Amino acid sequence: MKTRRSGLVALEVLAVLLFLAFLFPFFIVLVNSAKTPFEITQSPLSFPARWRNVLDNMVSIWTSPNIQYSSSFVSSVVITAASLLLLNLLASQAAWALVRTKTRLSTGIFITFVAAMVIPFQIVMFPLLTWFRELAQITGVRLLRSYTGIILAYIGFGMSQSIFMFHGFIKSIPLELEEAATIDGCTRPQTFYKIIFPILKPIHATVLVLNGIWIWNDFLLPLLILGKGNRVMTIPLAVSNFAGAYVKQWDLILTAILMAMVPIVVCFLVAQKAIIKGMVAGSIK
Amino acid sequence: MRKAKHPPVFWLFLAPVLFAFVVVIVVPFLLGVFYSFTNWSATARLGETLSFIGLENYGKILKDPSFLYSFMLTVVYTVLNMAAINVVSFGLAMLVTQAIKGRNVYRAGFFVPNLIGGLILGYVWQFIFNNAVPSLGTLLGLPAWADPANLVLAKNASALLALVVVSTWQYAGYIMVIYVAAIENIPQELIEAAQIDGASPWRRLFAITLPMTGQAFTITMFLTLVNSFKQFDVNVSLTAGGPSVMFMDQPIFGTQLLAMNIYNQGFKSNDMAGGQARAVVFFLVLALVSVVQVSINKKKEIEL
Numbered sequence: 200m201k202t203r204r205s206g207l208v209a210l211e212v213l214a215v216l217l218f219l220a221f222l223f224p225f226f227i228v229l230v231n232s233a234k235t236p237f238e239i240t241q242s243p244l245s246f247p248a249r250w251r252n253v254l255d256n257m258v259s260i261w262t263s264p265n266i267q268y269s270s271s272f273v274s275s276v277v278i279t280a281a282s283l284l285l286l287n288l289l290a291s292q293a294a295w296a297l298v299r300t301k302t303r304l305s306t307g308i309f310i311t312f313v314a315a316m317v318i319p320f321q322i323v324m325f326p327l328l329t330w331f332r333e334l335a336q337i338t339g340v341r342l343l344r345s346y347t348g349i350i351l352a353y354i355g356f357g358m359s360q361s362i363f364m365f366h367g368f369i370k371s372i373p374l375e376l377e378e379a380a381t382i383d384g385c386t387r388p389q390t391f392y393k394i395i396f397p398i399l400k401p402i403h404a405t406v407l408v409l410n411g412i413w414i415w416n417d418f419l420l421p422l423l424i425l426g427k428g429n430r431v432m433t434i435p436l437a438v439s440n441f442a443g444a445y446v447k448q449w450d451l452i453l454t455a456i457l458m459a460m461v462p463i464v465v466c467f468l469v470a471q472k473a474i475i476k477g478m479v480a481g482s483i484k
Numbered sequence: 485m486r487k488a489k490h491p492p493v494f495w496l497f498l499a500p501v502l503f504a505f506v507v508v509i510v511v512p513f514l515l516g517v518f519y520s521f522t523n524w525s526a527t528a529r530l531g532e533t534l535s536f537i538g539l540e541n542y543g544k545i546l547k548d549p550s551f552l553y554s555f556m557l558t559v560v561y562t563v564l565n566m567a568a569i570n571v572v573s574f575g576l577a578m579l580v581t582q583a584i585k586g587r588n589v590y591r592a593g594f595f596v597p598n599l600i601g602g603l604i605l606g607y608v609w610q611f612i613f614n615n616a617v618p619s620l621g622t623l624l625g626l627p628a629w630a631d632p633a634n635l636v637l638a639k640n641a642s643a644l645l646a647l648v649v650v651s652t653w654q655y656a657g658y659i660m661v662i663y664v665a666a667i668e669n670i671p672q673e674l675i676e677a678a679q680i681d682g683a684s685p686w687r688r689l690f691a692i693t694l695p696m697t698g699q700a701f702t703i704t705m706f707l708t709l710v711n712s713f714k715q716f717d718v719n720v721s722l723t724a725g726g727p728s729v730m731f732m733d734q735p736i737f738g739t740q741l742l743a744m745n746i747y748n749q750g751f752k753s754n755d756m757a758g759g760q761a762r763a764v765v766f767f768l769v770l771a772l773v774s775v776v777q778v779s780i781n782k783k784k785e786i787e788l
Contacts, residue, residue, distance in 0.1 A: 214579055227611065244617040300490060321746050322767045418601060418603040418716075435604065438604055
């Protein structure tokens with residue numbers, strides 16, 4: 200048994216080394232966020248002379264009118280939260296309607312939604328812009344550079360997969376449950392919101408995680424719909440705007456990056472199990 | 485009373501997503517395919533000077549060095565990336581399913597890069613390649629590393645490998661989690677029986693673990709294929725397409741993948757119709773390749 204034990208120790212050493220290697224870029228971000236520009240050029244690998252600098256850097260990022268970090272942070276939160284709320288509500292009720300109405304039309308609609316998952320964003324991005332512009336002229340509802348437009352886009356691009364996930368789960372819910380509710384005097388919508396919606400909790404979590412990570416980090420769609428430097432920006436837009444404009448200000452760029460990472464890493468540490476489970480469930484569809 | 489085939493609640497519940505689907509996907513998709521056969525541009529719009537020009541845009545892109553180069557580059561990148569991510573993540577999955585202490589901590593650590601967007605990670609690695617690596621070279625007494633001419637991102641081949649390194653680092657933890665789920669589903673008796681029969685760890689890997697995780701391979705290959713092919717964010721922030729290279733007697737971006745080529749053609753060169761034709765080719769190739777990949781993997785699953 201001795202060789203087995205030493206084999207395990209070797210694996211443990213390997214795991215530790217790989218673990219450190221994987222987290223090394225985060226270490227680089229952290230130590231350099233607390234440095235002055237001079238320190239960074241002198242020694243990007245060493246610990247900072249003064250850890251408190253990280254707070255100073257954060258304050259200057261947060262308050263700088265050039266970066267618009269604080270307003271971008273708020274916009275990112277608003278866009279992600281609103282898109283997630285609507286996606287979960289709308290996709291789950293649509294999936295339920297599709298499962299519980301067994302007609303050729305409903306199957307056709309479902310298959311169309313699923314088939315649309317293979318459409319890459321690149322093929323719709325140019326026409327989406329001109330079409331949004333024209334639609335805004337016709338309806339008077341601003342779609343470009345606005346919350347309405349980007350949230351609508353996220354619902355459109357996110358709903359196929361979300362409906363698909365809810366659909367799979369709802370199929371396994373026994374119909375008797377709903378019949379009992381109907382006998383007790385529930386209308387159809389009431390049956391959904393009061394009986395079915397709460398049962399879907401695990402799928403809601405999965406859908407939240409999958410869409411949340413995607414929307415929070417997304418770059419190309421906000422770049423097209425919101426644009427850089429306009430009235431509404433998300434964090435990735437603000438960071439790329441800033442990193443492109445001040446190529447050498449690594450102290451501030453890395454601090455901005457650190458501030459972009461912290462919220463999502465904190466979420467991960469709090470809900471690690473749910474997040475990993477959600478990501479796996481999302482892939483094995 | 486006859487019940488309606490589609491009760492009002494059916495349409496009520498479906499209306500919002502149908503609306504979003506039509507406005508955001510169906511209409512732009514159809515318009516996009518249509519525009520690729522026209523002279524569509526910022527000035528030529530619907531109802532104005534837009535005219536049908538048949539396959540002209542497609543003919544042009546087949547002769548365009550930047551598109552051909554990006555296409556080949558994307559194929560090379562996708563193959564390298566699929567290989568790197570799957571080998572690394574399968575290795576990590578094997579590692580964290582052993583009876584080692586603290587394996588959940590390792591799993592979480594390997595997974596973390598996946599939580600951060602490619603755009604931000606690209607900037608982090610740009611700093612590492614341009615600043616941290618030269619500094620490390622000085623520390624280790626390797627002045628060649630500190631020479632600006634030798635920077636990883638200063639040469640085409642190494643910049644492409646840098647893209648592979650960054651996306652492997654970003655994506656391996658996610659793919660690892662899928663492999664872990666598959667490996668943990670292998671019946672323990674199978675492994676114990678093999679151990680009793682004296683099968684070596686290598687033998688167990690090829691005779692049990694790999695065949696029993698065939699289904700996971702179909703998924704991971706598909707995910708890595710599609711994601712590599714569509715790479716945009718890391719490309720923008722890490723290399724921005726550079727450095728430049730001569731190809732078919734023209735200077736072009738040396739690390740510009742297809743997604744970025746499409747974007748630049750439309751917005752930087754203001755050739756929306758040309759960009760759209762590229763996007764249609766991109767879509768068809770991606771759809772075809774992923775169908776082929778999934779069917780090959782499915783066949784393998786059965787054989788194993």
